[in-house]
Amino acid sequence: MLSKKGKLIVGAVIAIAVIAAVVMFSGMGGQQAKKMAGGAQVKAMNVLVQDTPLELAYAGSVKGKDEVKVQARVSGTVTAKYVKGGQYVSAGQPLYKIDDRTYRAALLQAQANLAQAQATYNNSLIDLQRNEQLLASAAVSEQTVTTMRAQAEAQQANVNAMAALVEQAQKNVDDTVVYAPMSGKLAVDDVAEGTYAAAGNTVLVTIGSSNPVFVQFSISESEYLKYVGANVTPGNALPSKSVRIELSDGSEYPVDGHIVEVDRAMQDNSGSLIVKAQFDNPNGILVPGMFARAKLVGDTLHNAKLVPERAVQQLLGKSFVMIVGEDGKSKAVNVELGTKVGSYYVVNSGLTGNEQVVVEGLTSLTEGMDMNVTTVTPEDMGFSLTESNL
Numbered sequence: 076m077l078s079k080k081g082k083l084i085v086g087a088v089i090a091i092a093v094i095a096a097v098v099m100f101s102g103m104g105g106q107q108a109k110k111m112a113g114g115a116q117v118k119a120m121n122v123l124v125q126d127t128p129l130e131l132a133y134a135g136s137v138k139g140k141d142e143v144k145v146q147a148r149v150s151g152t153v154t155a156k157y158v159k160g161g162q163y164v165s166a167g168q169p170l171y172k173i174d175d176r177t178y179r180a181a182l183l184q185a186q187a188n189l190a191q192a193q194a195t196y197n198n199s200l201i202d203l204q205r206n207e208q209l210l211a212s213a214a215v216s217e218q219t220v221t222t223m224r225a226q227a228e229a230q231q232a233n234v235n236a237m238a239a240l241v242e243q244a245q246k247n248v249d250d251t252v253v254y255a256p257m258s259g260k261l262a263v264d265d266v267a268e269g270t271y272a273a274a275g276n277t278v279l280v281t282i283g284s285s286n287p288v289f290v291q292f293s294i295s296e297s298e299y300l301k302y303v304g305a306n307v308t309p310g311n312a313l314p315s316k317s318v319r320i321e322l323s324d325g326s327e328y329p330v331d332g333h334i335v336e337v338d339r340a341m342q343d344n345s346g347s348l349i350v351k352a353q354f355d356n357p358n359g360i361l362v363p364g365m366f367a368r369a370k371l372v373g374d375t376l377h378n379a380k381l382v383p384e385r386a387v388q389q390l391l392g393k394s395f396v397m398i399v400g401e402d403g404k405s406k407a408v409n410v411e412l413g414t415k416v417g418s419y420y421v422v423n424s425g426l427t428g429n430e431q432v433v434v435e436g437l438t439s440l441t442e443g444m445d446m447n448v449t450t451v452t453p454e455d456m457g458f459s460l461t462e463s464n465l
Contacts, residue, residue: 114445117436119399120452123381124428127421127460129414130370135292135320137365138351139283143257147173147272147279148250160263164255164282171279173272175251182244189237196230203227259284260359283363286356290320290332292369293347299337318352321368328367330355378428381419383458386432387412396426397433397440399448405433407442418458 155172158164203223209215265280266272272279318332332354341348352369354361361367386396393409400406410425431448433440434456440446453459 114403114447115405115436115440116449117405117433117440117446118449118451118456119431119433120383120450120456122422122426122428122430122432123419123453124378125381126375126377127379127381127416128375129416131294131298131414132321133292133294133369133371135290135367135369137361137363137367138289138291139259139285139363140287140289140353141257141259142281142283142363143259144278145170145253145256145280145282146275146277147171147253148274149173149178149247150274151175151177151251151272153266153268153270153272153279156265156268158261158265158280160261160265160280163260163285164258166255166258168255169252170255171253171266171272173251173253175248178244178247178251182241182248185237185241185244189234189241192230192234192237196227196234199223199227199230253279255282257282257284285359285362287353288356288361288363289336289351289353290318290361290367290369291349291351293342293345293349294371295347296341298371299348299350319370320352320354321370323366328354328361376413376421379413380422380426380428381416381460382410382422382426382432383418383434383453383456384415384420385418386434386437387420388437397437397442398426399431399433399446403446403448405440405442405444405446417460418453419460 151173153171154174157169157171164170203220203226206215206220206223210217210220259282262281262283266277270277318334320328320332322328332352334350335353336351338349382396387394387410388396394412395407395409397405398408408425408430411423413421413423415421431450433446434451436446
């Protein structure tokens with residue numbers, strides 16, 4: 076059994092151990108305890124209130140304004156090629172030569188037939204003239220003259236028919252040279268010399284204009300009514316709404332375009348409407364088939380209230396955001412959302428514009444919880460009004 080002095084020593088050791096444990100807990104775990112006492116860790120930012128131009132972006136592609144598949148009007152083997160794929164050509168420039176030997180022979184035959192028919196017709200005119208003189212002296216009957224006059228008219232018709240055949244044969248010879256129907260750039264899928272071209276069937280080359288060009292994209296019915304429909308007048312569905320495009324490398328094309336064509340009906344499978352915007356392309360930067368993100372600019376909303384998309388939550392068809400309450404606790408506020416602009420939603424109702432909305436830490440956050448709030452800016456979070464909404 077310990078003596079009284081021993082008990083005092085043991086008690087002192089225990090007290091020292093307790094004090095050390097308290098000090099250690101304060102030093103090593105104090106920060107964690109403080110963090111837990113401060114509430115849920117969240118990031119919040121002020122609601123943006125500013126004039127906001129409405130802009131919608133759509134994935135689109137560049138289309139040639141005019142595109143023609145060049146075909147030969149006569150059949151035959153390609154004997155000469157005056158151009159190469161990818162070349163720019165002018166309207167009326169020779170492109171190909173088709174073997175013309177058969178057609179030249181046909182032309183010579185047609186010309187010979189015409190000459191023979193013309194000679195026969197001339198002889199019939201001489202006979203008719205002589206018999207008309209004989210009729211005046213009653214040397215031949217009127218029936219004979221009438222018959223000869225009919226024969227002369229038939230010979231004249233034959234001459235006209237032979238002349239038409241000569242004209243067609245000459246046209247066939249002329250068509251053995253294939254000319255560019257328009258100015259533009261040739262595709263690289265052009266045929267080679269030696270290829271047999273069937274008239275009206277074989278595509279020799281495709282030619283398309285490069286300036287101006289179309290950018291084609293699709294918009295929904297509601298967006299058509301909001302951004303395009305107001306510009307459509309009866310009998311003229313060609314509004315001139317301004318359009319900008321962004322290319323695949325993120326650069327913005329320096330020239331604005333305008334809507335020139337709107338499809339007559341919605342696409343059954345997508346419920347969208349095809350729209351074409353025309354862009355000047357003097358330097359040939361825009362090439363058919365190239366990707367282009369079309370940006371349609373609408374009206375400007377004055378003093379619009381904006382909250383980041385990531386701050387918005389959905390429950391039972393309702394939208395709400397968590398804001399920092401006056402007591403520092405989380406508070407859920409129902410909002411009515413408008414158009415999406417970049418990283419943000421326009422809030423039509425529910426907020427005054429003076430709130431702070433929680434943008435990070437929402438996963439386990441419920442209404443009425445204490446929060447440890449870190450205030451951030453749009454730049455901190457990478458939010459932007461121009462971010463694509465595709």
